[in-house]
Amino acid sequence: MNPAALDRRSFLRLSLFTGGGLVLGVSLRRSARAGEAEVARVTGVTDANFAPNVYVRIAPDGTVTIFSARPEIGQGIRTSLPMVVAEELEVDFHTVKVVDAPLDPAYGNQTAGGSNSTPQSYLPLRRAGATARVLLLTAAAQTWGVPVTECFARSGAIHHRDSGRSLTYGELVAKAATLPLPDPATVPLKDPKDFKLLGSRVAQVNSLQIVTGQPLFGIDQKVPGMLYAVYTRCPVFGGKVVGANLAAIKALPGVKDAFIVSRTFEGVTALVPGVAIVADSTWSAFSARQQLDVTWDEGPHAGDSWASFVQQAQRAAQSGALKRVRQEGDPDAALAGAAKVVEASYRFPFVSHLTLEPQNCTVTIEGDQVKVLAPTQSADEVRRVVSAYLGLPPANVTVTVTRNGGGFGRRAQGDYALEAAAIAQKVGAPIKLTWTREDDLQHDHFRAAGFDFFKAGLDAQGRLTVLTQQHVGFDPHWCPGPNDYPSNFVPHYRFNLGQLANNIPMGQWRAPRSNTSAWVVCTFLDEVAHAAGRDPVAFNLELLGHKDLVYSPSGKGQPYNAARMREVVRVVAEQSGWGEKLPPGRGRGLGYFYSHLGYVAEVAEVTISKAGDLTVDRVVAAVDVGSQILNLSGAENQIQGSIIDGLGTAWHGELNIEKGRITQSNLQDYPMIRMPEAPRKIEIHYVKTDYPPTGLGEPALPPLAPAVGNAIFAAIGKRIRELPFAKTDLSWS
Amino acid sequence: MSQFTLNVNGRNRSVDVAPETPLLWVLRDHLDLVGTKFGCGVGQCGACTIHLNGAPGRACLTPVSAAAGAKILTIEGLSEQGTHPLQRAWVELDVAQCGYCQAGQIMTAAALLADNAHPTDEDIDNTMAGNLCRCATYTRIRAGIHRAAELAAAGPEGAR
Numbered sequence: 001m002n003p004a005a006l007d008r009r010s011f012l013r014l015s016l017f018t019g020g021g022l023v024l025g026v027s028l029r030r031s032a033r034a035g036e037a038e039v040a041r042v043t044g045v046t047d048a049n050f051a052p053n054v055y056v057r058i059a060p061d062g063t064v065t066i067f068s069a070r071p072e073i074g075q076g077i078r079t080s081l082p083m084v085v086a087e088e089l090e091v092d093f094h095t096v097k098v099v100d101a102p103l104d105p106a107y108g109n110q111t112a113g114g115s116n117s118t119p120q121s122y123l124p125l126r127r128a129g130a131t132a133r134v135l136l137l138t139a140a141a142q143t144w145g146v147p148v149t150e151c152f153a154r155s156g157a158i159h160h161r162d163s164g165r166s167l168t169y170g171e172l173v174a175k176a177a178t179l180p181l182p183d184p185a186t187v188p189l190k191d192p193k194d195f196k197l198l199g200s201r202v203a204q205v206n207s208l209q210i211v212t213g214q215p216l217f218g219i220d221q222k223v224p225g226m227l228y229a230v231y232t233r234c235p236v237f238g239g240k241v242v243g244a245n246l247a248a249i250k251a252l253p254g255v256k257d258a259f260i261v262s263r264t265f266e267g268v269t270a271l272v273p274g275v276a277i278v279a280d281s282t283w284s285a286f287s288a289r290q291q292l293d294v295t296w297d298e299g300p301h302a303g304d305s306w307a308s309f310v311q312q313a314q315r316a317a318q319s320g321a322l323k324r325v326r327q328e329g330d331p332d333a334a335l336a337g338a339a340k341v342v343e344a345s346y347r348f349p350f351v352s353h354l355t356l357e358p359q360n361c362t363v364t365i366e367g368d369q370v371k372v373l374a375p376t377q378s379a380d381e382v383r384r385v386v387s388a389y390l391g392l393p394p395a396n397v398t399v400t401v402t403r404n405g406g407g408f409g410r411r412a413q414g415d416y417a418l419e420a421a422a423i424a425q426k427v428g429a430p431i432k433l434t435w436t437r438e439d440d441l442q443h444d445h446f447r448a449a450g451f452d453f454f455k456a457g458l459d460a461q462g463r464l465t466v467l468t469q470q471h472v473g474f475d476p477h478w479c480p481g482p483n484d485y486p487s488n489f490v491p492h493y494r495f496n497l498g499q500l501a502n503n504i505p506m507g508q509w510r511a512p513r514s515n516t517s518a519w520v521v522c523t524f525l526d527e528v529a530h531a532a533g534r535d536p537v538a539f540n541l542e543l544l545g546h547k548d549l550v551y552s553p554s555g556k557g558q559p560y561n562a563a564r565m566r567e568v569v570r571v572v573a574e575q576s577g578w579g580e581k582l583p584p585g586r587g588r589g590l591g592y593f594y595s596h597l598g599y600v601a602e603v604a605e606v607t608i609s610k611a612g613d614l615t616v617d618r619v620v621a622a623v624d625v626g627s628q629i630l631n632l633s634g635a636e637n638q639i640q641g642s643i644i645d646g647l648g649t650a651w652h653g654e655l656n657i658e659k660g661r662i663t664q665s666n667l668q669d670y671p672m673i674r675m676p677e678a679p680r681k682i683e684i685h686y687v688k689t690d691y692p693p694t695g696l697g698e699p700a701l702p703p704l705a706p707a708v709g710n711a712i713f714a715a716i717g718k719r720i721r722e723l724p725f726a727k728t729d730l731s732w733s
Numbered sequence: 734m735s736q737f738t739l740n741v742n743g744r745n746r747s748v749d750v751a752p753e754t755p756l757l758w759v760l761r762d763h764l765d766l767v768g769t770k771f772g773c774g775v776g777q778c779g780a781c782t783i784h785l786n787g788a789p790g791r792a793c794l795t796p797v798s799a800a801a802g803a804k805i806l807t808i809e810g811l812s813e814q815g816t817h818p819l820q821r822a823w824v825e826l827d828v829a830q831c832g833y834c835q836a837g838q839i840m841t842a843a844a845l846l847a848d849n850a851h852p853t854d855e856d857i858d859n860t861m862a863g864n865l866c867r868c869a870t871y872t873r874i875r876a877g878i879h880r881a882a883e884l885a886a887a888g889p890e891g892a893r
Binding site: 073074075076202203204207208210211212213214217219222281282287355356358403404405406434437634637638642643666668672676678682 | 750753762763769808812819834835839862869872874
């Protein structure tokens with residue numbers, strides 16, 4: 001988003017609220033009209049119901065409360081965004097109370113996803129903190145009858161430079177709240193050189209509750225009179241319930257009710273038909289479910305299998321009949337005239353998110369009022385679908401977001417909330433629905449699988465002059481795309497898309513699209529570099545060229561910031577010791593990709609035993625997410641986690657499909673990376689550039705898979721063209 | 734349904750549940766001790782790790798009938814105020830991301846440190862391999878256990 005535009009649209013409002021504090025809200029609303037509605041809302045706020053996107057409160061006793069408006073899913077946002085406000089406000093962070101803001105549509109985007117929270121919030125939050133500081137400065141200066149320029153803010157108080165007098169923020173609240181709001185454009189922001197808090201290491205605000213087992217998560221919630229539910233869906237996607245042994249289930253100990261849910265809800269967030277069991281405890285529901293016998297109408301997809309998808313994809317790619325999505329130049333002529341042509345095809349499977357906290361939701365319906373307690377990345381989506389399903393105005397649905405036990409994109413969908421709402425409506429009591437791990441793994445919105453077929457042509461100097469990519473996949477929203485790197489960098493380029501008929505639910509999975517696009521693209525570029533007899537770093541830097549911004553040859557679309565990418569590639573090569581010789585069985589590989597506004601390059605260093613055991617010894621990352629790291633501790637944790645998650649998913653992540661259903665069911669057949677496989681050394685180098693700060697939940701993940709795959713090739717000469725890595729025998733002699 | 738008396742975190746608690754009910758759900762639903770987490774239900778993720786008579790165990794695989802009479806320790810009972818060396822180290826190093834697995838990680842690590850006051854990286858990797866962290870905070874969990882060993886060696890008030 002254009003920061004200037006964001007700035008114009010954002011605005012601040014100040015008022016006294018019923019508790020007698022200074023209230024400051026900041027909005028990301030895109031229209032002035034909606035903004036006016038927000039002013040009215042904020043002006044009338046009470047302690048119980050205000051709901052801005054981000055919110056500052058200073059109480060007369062000096063307590064500073066900062067409201068966190070986005071879900072905490074482990075990305076650290078409940079700490080890092082309040083730090084932005086605290087920095088400009090000049091308060092000591094350990095004295096700040098961070099409180100979750102409720103969902104309110106007047107306040108814009110409250111969804112966590114796409115690494116968007118940081119870029120969308122950074123400047124408005126700075127202005128929120130700075131505006132409060134300016135008002136407090138003015139209040140103090142007026143109180144003392146001195147020029148405001150003689151006053152300064154520090155540690156929750158305003159000080160007068162010459163006299164040494166000071167007043168705490170609490171003492172200034174009443175006066176500050178009566179002052180007219182300054183024009184946000186004139187509010188001086190701190191020079192980042194003077195930042196004390198931003199860029200330092202701050203432990204998460206909920207650290208102590210986490211390590212003492214406090215009830216932070218959705219699954220930990222309990223409301224009075226609550227019953228416990230489990231929901232059984234057809235293992236074949238799109239199947240319907242014909243019948244079930246409901247009478248036998250209802251007779252089991254602890255079971256309160258059992259029924260078929262047949263009224264569904266269509267859409268990206270869907271309610272699929274199934275059988276609900278409601279009981280007096282989670283275990284009563286789970287154990288009754290073991291006796292459940294459902295007759296399904298499995299529908300038209302009961303014959304789908306991964307093996308047939310593979311065959312269909314190969315036939316589609318060979319048919320020459322895929323949809324041409326983008327073409328530049330004359331790829332066919334360029335391939336015909338190329339000094340060397342390189343061809344390769346890649347495939348990657350469906351994977352699950354496997355948030356460690358299974359999906360769950362607690363719903364209370366009282367008359368026409370609905371209360372939802374959910375771990376969700378998007379309270380807005382939950383409210384939208386629950387209100388639509390129940391036929392109520394959205395305002396009647398209150399969604400309280402708990403801490404999320406992992407997100408990774410899974411909790412952008414509200415399917416589990418719809419299920420809980422449907423069950424609560426039928427039962428007439430508050431319901432906590434808990435998914436089993438098997439439910440969670442098999443009824444995910446999966447990371448889309450896909451098949452990519454590349455051809456490249458090199459000129460006599462070994463330069464890439466033509467690239468064609470055919471992607472055959474399952475959902476055009478979640479696959480590698482026509483504008484991904486290096487589409488703008490090749491004079492002759494074509495991207496064709498093929499779609500396989502399927503009924504598999506898919507959705508965003510950490511660094512959606514990029515996490516697979518990076519692997520196919522950077523692996524193929526490595527193949528091309530080797531075919532050209534070139535060093536991969538030199539080849540890729542040459543491909544990135546000399547221009548700063550690179551447009552498509554036709555001038556259409558968004559430019560690619562090649563300067564930023566060249567720099568992270570250069571830094572990672574330098575820091576990793578690229579080019580230093582390694583013994584047989586060891587190798588280095590490069591991956592680099594732009595995603596979610598971040599530019600990241602990674603070099604993996606691997607050792608492969610002759611028996612074929614893979615060890616990733618070291619990963620070096622160069623990361624450009626703009627001018628400012630907000631929380632150094634959180635940033636480092638996200639990058640380390642992205643690298644290890646990227647490794648585990650590329651190494652092990654695989655769902656198989658037979659007879660229209662996922663064949664894996666739990667961790668015994670869907671392995672996830674464990675500590676012994678995590679790289680011992682992860683080194684991070686931040687490349688700071690003069691661009692607005694962006695988020696780190698995603699961009700460090702995509703480069704890892706190609707970095708490791710390319711390192712394996714460098715080590716033993718085996719090229720992996722199918723994920724997960726574990727499918728390939730890596731033994732060598 | 735049967736009556737069981739459980740010794741949890743030093744207190745006797747009575748519950749009336751089916752004998753095969755996993756201790757996990759007794760802790761969570763009946764005793765409101767929700768620090769012990771449900772992750773997989775098949776003993777593979779370690780999120781429900783508790784101590785039974787000092788040894789780490791999986792609450793999801795332990796029938797309540799087998800836990801009666803044992804000393805059960807959960808994350809809520811590891812220390813009064815969150816001051817166990819592992820808890821202090823976890824806060825100091827900001828180990829968690831989402832935090833869902835961390836109680837299980839800490840309980841497994843606590844049993845490790847009780848046996849081995851100064852574990853090596855290999856000791857840690859081998860012991861912790863049964864505990865999944867989906868956010869993949871393994872780098873910091875490893876560092877956190879080393880730091881906790883230092884804090885423990887320095888005593889309750891030391892190495893701050």
